[in-house]
Amino acid sequence: MRRLVDVTLTMDDTVRGVEIRPVRLLTKDGWNTTTLSLYSHCGTHVDAPRHFLPDGVGIDRQDLSVRNGPARVINLVPIEPCTLITRRTVGDNRSEKPGVPWLPNFAAVC
Numbered sequence: 591m592r593r594l595v596d597v598t599l600t601m602d603d604t605v606r607g608v609e610i611r612p613v614r615l616l617t618k619d620g621w622n623t624t625t626l627s628l629y630s631h632c633g634t635h636v637d638a639p640r641h642f643l644p645d646g647v648g649i650d651r652q653d654l655s656v657r658n659g660p661a662r663v664i665n666l667v668p669i670e671p672c673t674l675i676t677r678r679t680v681g682d683n684r685s686e687k688p689g690v691p692w693l694p695n696f697a698a699v700c
Contacts, residue, residue: 595661598634606671607632 603610607629614623631637636657639646669679 601626601628601633605633 599605601608609625609627611625611627612622613625614621616622636649638649638652640648666675669675673679
């Protein structure tokens with residue numbers, strides 16, 4: 591059975607790389623507005639091939655079907671920021687999700 595898992599993190603001012611600043615207040619200005627400043631690698635995101643490959647496409651040109659399919663969901667909370675995530679980092683755990691192969695490259699969490 592196919593199941594979608596939303597791994598999106600909530601963006602607030604406790605997330606590293608996020609700054610939320612009120613600009614207008616309802617009580618003072620008659621409306622609320624906020625300025626958001628986001629580092630491009632904060633929170634939940636997908637790196638486009640162009641991030642690592644000189645001739646890689648931008649995320650706006652990538653076929654999204656390559657981002658859908660069998661996957662492992664792994665809790666990375668215990669891992670320190672800016673750690674290269676590899677199979678060794680999270681353990682092999684093949685029995686955790688039979689039939690879902692490990693990819694040769696993984697991700698960096700910063």
